[in-house]
Amino acid sequence: QNQFAADLCRLFIVANIAWYALEIPFVRYFFMKYIGEANLPGRKELSGRVLNEEASKVTDRIKLEVKGHCATGQCDGWKNISKDHIIASVINAEYMTYLVNTFCITKERKNAENLLEIVLSQIKYFTEVLQVTVVAWCTDASGDGSKMRRLLVQRLPQIFVVDCWAHQINLVVGDIFKAASIQFKELLDDALEIIKWFNSHTRALGMLKDTMIVKLRKALCLILPVITRWTSHYLAVRRLIDAEHAFVQLLLHKVDQLLLCAGDKDDAKEKAAEVIRKLEQPGFFARLRRLADHLAPLAIATNLFQSDDTRLDIVLIALASLYHIFSDDSLDLSVRRAVLASLEKRWAKQDQAIFVLALVLNPYIRVSAFSRSSN
Template structure:
């Protein structure tokens, strides 16, 4: 019997073949794609069709492009640049190995996503695409540094994965948008000497580069505090009196922790015992497991006992805090391990330490002393740290040290802090910066001893003459008005501007000289922490697995990563700012419905605009300009006496150099009420 005739006679359709099933699936897919394209077109999206010339045997007049080609087609010439830029950003930001682009699994993934686009080779990626992207990022450096007159140059060394000694020089500029850090140069100096003369040569080379390449001027140099850099700073102060030379304040605060632990014998003993606890836990797996169980029992969570970092002394305080928090769990661990057959001398020694009440009381005392130093460390290594912030943190540490109940301990710690202050800092620069902060003025200082307002007037004139090479007598009169809140310094707008930059830009038209001095000091970068962070990024990029990367390529990739981090931070801050403004506007608008006369709007800059319906007055107030209602009125009887004393001085007595040194005790020994 003919099967065909049977099926036909029975009235049933023939069974679908594999080709017909595939064709039906393709037709359904094309229909779905067509619906999607039509919907996107109706929404206003621009869907680029495949050129008919790309379809084999097709032409614009004879054949319409297949809808599948909207999703997979070769890149057009004008899209190639964006494709390579995004690819370079992805590989650098994710720190992917260049070999990944030729990995078979990566290629299979790529073909799944875009079969018509061919990925570049490893050679092309590393020798052309990423270097071109680095050049485009370096163009931002030119834009940021061009014609800048207050650039801070920072220097720091680093040992890379190949144990080469690398010197990095970074230029930093501070503006209303934040702080921007850019590499000036990096070079391997393993075979070079590190004398003061060599350091001076490198610094002067950075001055020349800024002047010739960027038409910019280096105002401040911040570097390490080893013997060569200390001597170089001293010599360059004499050679370049119009520039500021500073130690890295973040490093100095870090070394205060070292001073505390090494200058007090009982603290050194406690430190050694704490290190022994950490060392034993690092080598005893069972002891660590038991400790974690005890931590869950007593604390409800585990606490990692922090490891020490050789160059970060404040990591000792983190270790002390973790051990102090785990006192009961450690005692429980020792009790559980008391019957261990494999008990060794180390466990026995650990048991003695953990059961010693004097150890725990001493440990808590060390933590209490080091906590403000650790806080100061965090503040002084931020990008926004200023000269005023540095002296403020020194003052807080000084008050903690000198307020200790143990007079002998207070004397030792206060003396070590004074020595560091005297060795590395010029009080005139930092005191001026704090006094010229409108939220501080003379309030933090002791003005009943050697230090008085007459000294401040001499310092202000001296620094203005040094930095601007001009007469500084108008600075003195402006400073008097500033302290007494006369004229523009006492108006309502100025009193509500808490930002140092905004405040002095507001008053600069009437007090140009003093405002110029303040803004110059505000631009100073007091640390080399940005360069330290760049070295951390370099260690991530140029690790043991990629030790053959050339230095210029590795540092270029670091510059890209720093740029990406900056963009991410700015995007996050902007999102937070917009969310806060929306919430504020929501509350204001709800209040506005209940009360007549006030309308709240937002201008194009994102500032809140308050419009009164009773009149045509309109005022715009930025969030950063709003201060608490408490007025900062100043009453300084001692200042007035200093002014009277100053008026009797001759002009010759107001010299440009500071010969007398003022200790922390002179400045902060008694806090003014």
């Protein structure tokens, strides 16, 4: 019975099933009919005692895996579905990441001092309960996060503090669209307008997906990028490129039907005609491919930086690689200048010595990556 309750708790968590589902009569009927031998726990028992027991098992397993190791702590915040502000603490030890605790700080002031108290309590928890040695702490580059890291070093000078470089690269992408040439900005705006229009007109989207199945043998979703989804601008552009043949086929044979999808209002018809004109621009998809070529190295770096096994020496090598890539004269000058300036600005704010030391301590590289004239 205890094992059944524990597995049921895990099932509800991994399937994202609400606890109140246990109080739905048909759910209880289903379990009684097909699993009649087991005593089905109620919502309060499953989300209370059983959940607490499972959480304790997870903590014991984490402790067993990380005990005695050095670890990096991390924290970040978000709003959940109930609009509560949540802070989560994470540790990374031996190339594995573990979610440890979450805190609801909806009623608290969102400042660096309060964040510092949470971090200090977590360092104490990691040290005393999980029995690890915390050697570094990582946050994003928000004002509160940056100030908290400065305060943390004042309290615990033996700890290294670092920015989340996946977030930093996302900011570099933002700098591109602030400083890039008007042609690049307009191209991205056109791409987003096309995505929005098709996603908001179900009949047109259905026609596009039918054409995709014929031309590509599968239906692809058009991706609308959002700022909190790193790499989504690249993926949005890439998806349009992947669907190029379907768009071309649709424009060749069903333009009139696409216009009808807009409805009867004149402004809606004009919007549909505008979207079609954007798709029919000479060289539109060729220019999209060039835009994707500029965004791809940054998307790759972002995925590299947000992996569980990223090290400081990897960050430095990847940054050097990005600097080399965007020094290529074949790339758009405005994008090159924006990326190089952004990388230099963000690198200047780092504790550079620890990155260089990590690279020198890499037994496969040592000092071979540095110029002989480098200081």
